[in-house]
Amino acid sequence: MAHRSHRHHHSASGPGGPDMAALLDLDADVLHAHLSEVATWLADLTGGVPVRRILDLGCGTGAGTFTLLRRFEDAEAIAVDASPQLLHHLRGRARELGVADRVRTVEADLDAAWPALDDVDLVWASASLHHLADPDRALRGVFTALRPGGLLAVTELDGLPRFLPDELGLGRPGLEARCRATLAHRHAETLPQLGADWGPHLSRAGFTVETERPVTIALEPPLPESAGRYAQAVLRRMRAGLDGLMGTDDLSVLDLLIDNDGPESVLRRDDLTVRTERTVWLARRPPVAI
Ligand SMILES: C[S@@+](CC[C@H](N)C(=O)[O-])C[C@H]1O[C@@H](n2cnc3c(N)ncnc32)[C@H](O)[C@@H]1O
Known part of the structure; x- marks a missing residue:
């Protein structure tokens, strides 16, 4: 089978x-x-x-x-x-x-x-x-x-779902939208349907x-605690596909967001939505x- x-x-x-x-x-x-x-x-x-x-x-x-x-x-x-x-x-x-x-x-x-x-x-x-x-x-x-x-x-x-405020990004809003647009190009090839x-x-x-x-x-908000872990899991999955495809500024912000520790981590932000x-x-x- x-x-x-x-x-x-x-x-x-x-x-x-x-x-x-x-x-x-x-x-x-x-x-x-x-x-x-x-x-x-x-x-x-x-x-x-x-x-x-x-x-x-x-x-x-x-x-x-x-x-x-x-x-x-x-x-x-x-x-x-x-x-x-x-x-x-x-x-x-x-x-x-x-x-x-x-x-x-x-x-x-x-x-x-x-x-x-x-x-x-x-x-x-x-x-x-x-x-x-x-x-x-x-x-x-x-x-x-x-x-x-x-x-x-x-x-x-x-x-993938979206979680971050639109204004988030290092000196340039729209980090999550840029990540999604970059991945959409890849998905068009790997998952055409x-x-x-x-x-x-x-x-x-x-x-x-x-x-x-x-x-x-x-x-x-207020979202259940599991929403932060969900955001982390999804954004980590996105991050795994983005190496070499986005600027280091964007990737460094994303790395802070998906880290377990630190004030920027999605595990402890109060501005997430799903x-x-x-x-x-x-x-x-x-x-x-x-
Ligand atoms: C995005 S997940 C969705 C899982 C579940 N249906 C849900 O809604 O949570 C896609 C699922 O399809 C399965 N899948 C992908 N290709 C498959 C294939 N060729 N045959 C059987 N399952 C497959 C994957 O292993 C994965 O579990």
């Missing part, structure tokens, strides 16, 4: 490393209200038909898996990811949350052999489609795995798109005509 992608490696800051696991957990923690809201939208679309089998595609550390298991109390979840480290982390979280008997993990590269899954009531794909080399093929796989009438939730984002319009892809795969909802998340734009598509495999 396991076909690990060559793109996955084992460094701390690599796609499946501990830094990534911590970042995904913090994302789930800080943005839990948004996740619960999407689960509620899905529940409203079930038409009272029980949800028993959930598939979380590119599940990471299980943000979607655990949100949906809370919402659909009779359901079991199959959590699929290419990263054995993230799946290991997810199983640990499942034990902590007391839902280990309701979760099965499947290690699979969704660009390679599609896992044998069927009769699924609900598929969740959050921030994962844009990682795939052939997302259309994956969507056809989702269509086949779903029972007729079953639901698919796709969430995608415009990029980031920010794509998934509605036409869903239709082509045979789905009926029930809703497409742009979501603006803007969390203002801003991110996401789009959620809710789609259905058409029911069988009677």
